[in-house]
Amino acid sequence: MSHSFMKSIMYWCGLVCLCSSLLIACSSDPTSGRASGTPQAHTPTPTPTPPISTPTTAATPTPITQPVPPTQTDCPARLTGRALVTAPLAQGKDPQIIYALTKQRITRYDTVTHTSTDIVTLPATKELGDFGSGLFARNDQWVFFFTREANSIDYVSGDLQAVRIDGQGLQTLECAMYINFPLISPDHHYIAFNDFEQMSTPSGLFLFDTTTGVITPHA
Numbered sequence: 001m002s003h004s005f006m007k008s009i010m011y012w013c014g015l016v017c018l019c020s021s022l023l024i025a026c027s028s029d030p031t032s033g034r035a036s037g038t039p040q041a042h043t044p045t046p047t048p049t050p051p052i053s054t055p056t057t058a059a060t061p062t063p064i065t066q067p068v069p070p071t072q073t074d075c076p077a078r079l080t081g082r083a084l085v086t087a088p089l090a091q092g093k094d095p096q097i098i099y100a101l102t103k104q105r106i107t108r109y110d111t112v113t114h115t116s117t118d119i120v121t122l123p124a125t126k127e128l129g130d131f132g133s134g135l136f137a138r139n140d141q142w143v144f145f146f147t148r149e150a151n152s153i154d155y156v157s158g159d160l161q162a163v164r165i166d167g168q169g170l171q172t173l174e175c176a177m178y179i180n181f182p183l184i185s186p187d188h189h190y191i192a193f194n195d196f197e198q199m200s201t202p203s204g205l206f207l208f209d210t211t212t213g214v215i216t217p218h219a
Contacts, residue, residue: 063090068169075175081213082173089141103127119167129158
């Protein structure tokens with residue numbers, strides 16, 4: 001066999017082996033890294049975000065004016081009182097001033113419309129008390145004041161009365177107390193005062209509960 005023939009056979013055999021190697025390499029799965037131990041990247045599945053709920057705000061009830069139930073203007077027994085009879089009142093937006101220019105009238109003044117309305121007109125036999133015990137307290141719905149006999153020389157004795165600022169519900173809570181400069185609590189629950197006729201008590205200081213009508217002496 002000639003030398004050139006043997007060289008041709010070896011050439012072709014090498015070429016066939018090379019082609020077979022290339023075919024095997026091309027047909028292998030490049031993602032089959034599991035056999036080689038190559039770690040695979042893990043893509044997390046996105047979690048859906050729940051919708052954000054908006055909290056609801058409870059609607060503020062609109063005040064409704066209600067008539068004041070029947071009240072009493074006569075006097076209870078000595079050193080006893082009555083609870084304040086109340087009913088809700090829807091307020092307007094205009095600022096108002098409560099004042100007394102005379103001893104017979106309590107007036108409400110609207111600072112926007114500049115109109116005045118009488119809340120209480122006392123009979124000729126009555127007048128507002130003196131020495132700081134006349135028109136002495138109010139809140140956004142009620143006015144508290146003391147009255148006495150007109151032209152009386154007893155400038156201290158008086159009757160505790162109240163009226164709603166629209167003029168309804170005039171009532172007498174207590175009578176014939178010798179009161180000077182009464183003080184009312186911020187919530188209008190209590191009225192503190194000195195009774196000059198009861199100075200035999202340790203201090204003559206009394207506390208009137210407007211919600212129950214109870215009068216309690218305090219040392």
